[in-house]
Amino acid sequence: MVTTISKGSETTMGGIDAALKPRLRLRTPTEYAGWVLSILVGLGILASVLTNPNFKWGIVGKYFFAESILRGLVLTVFLTVASMALGTLLGLALAVMRASHVKPVSIAAGLYLTLFRGTPVLVQLIFWFNISALYPDLRIGIPFTDIGTAVDTNAIMGPITAALVGLTLNQAAYMAEIIRGGFSAVGKGQIEAADSLGMSAGMRMRKVIIPQAMPSIIPATGNQFIGMFKETSLVSVLGVAELLQSAQLIYARTYETIPLLIVASLWYLVMTLLLSYPQAQLEKRYSRATSTLPRKAKRVAQPEGAAR
């Protein structure tokens, strides 16, 4: 049917003004097929999960708030926070070392990064746990003298310490790369401007480079944090009673393997979802579009005519 363009609000056959008719999106058969297929598969999985008695949802509910599980969760949170905090500090030091003009310092940091990023965390954790085989005593004192005391390594390197050391040292390597990436995103001109004003290297780092590198470092650190939360499950191999190990200890006794793994998984999921909201906020806050202005600048009304 051809709609003739007519003056005013004269209506055509349908009774709607031609200019006001809604614009409809093109819907392809693929789109409908996609709907149908996903709903069918989803319903199938849901039905199977709900009707398969082996899931034992009752047992999941029974153990969800069990004391040992909650204690495991607390330990998981502690390991995450502690290893992220220490790892970030060490990572910052490594990033600064890596950027050093003194070659041996930069190479030392580079070797550290290669070593810790190039081997699996699981292997590193087991390695730290067994470090006493390599160094039976830890000596604290002045080299080449008898001054100082020796401590039995096994007494210090318990499972939790080994877990903390392993996670921290590994995380430091990844944080160093993130921080270094943030540093290198700060333009060369900024460094030259700081230098030409006579700023010292430390001043330049604190007042010019770090504040500008933060917008790219912070969201990436948030991601690492969420990743670390799940990574802590690896330390269960050392017998540390964190979330996963707590679940394993129960099912070793009761043989209710699947329900207890579900309990642990649900807790990981809940915590990850809880963390991903602030993470999304961080990313939004530091996104490219808004990062040209520091956050506190938004309180200042943008005057008219201030171009760009």
Place this chain on the structure above:
Amino acid sequence: MSTDGTIHARGIRKSFGHKTVLQNIDLDVASGEVCCIIGPSGSGKSTLLRCINGLETVDLGVLQVNGETFGYHETETAYHALSKKKLAEQRTRVGMVFQQFNLFPNMTAQENVMSGPVLVKGVDKKKAAARADELLASVGLDGHGFKYPAQLSGGQQQRVAIARSLAMDPEIMLFDEPTSALDPEKVGEVLAVMKDLAKKGMTMVVVTHEMGFAREVSDSLLFMDEGFVVERGDAREVLGNPKEARTRSFLEKVL
């Protein structure tokens, strides 16, 4: 430290790898003199300027800035690089204005201008802020101190950058193509600030493509090409009556 404001260079050479960018450069700038450096891109004019501020080191030659050997301490056998602290001290006496402004985006205009005095010289914050407001007013930005660089136009940003350099009370100001990154209609406001500065007796070395500015404000002029100084002399003389063929062909292209 005496107030000096002179630059004397003899036989400056500088190469990056195999490429020699400065070949045997001599330069004399008297106190209060305005010297413009012109030439095609890649002629070494920016590198020469960056050497005077220590952003690049020279390979060979003598460079005296403000009456002191710049960046080095001379003994009978060698030039020994100065400690970072001493070098920073020398650099604070030479202001640098960049083509891309290089304002710190995390600081307001006022904080940018204050940054040198407060962070490097340890000036009291209140005093530095008052001085910064004065300097911003002197470059025509009265009342813009609270704005961040991203809220300012290119011309305004470059004027803040000039104020930031001036806050260190330098005896010499270096300008590296200060108007090349600006929209054409913003060039005038930056040149006006520079003219004003020249009138006040600041020693200035300006790498520029603004021939009008060179003719009007500059005392001396250097034409550089491929790392050599091809022609030098009184600015109006060189621009009006160039002696070298290369200068002539360059000027024909840009004028």
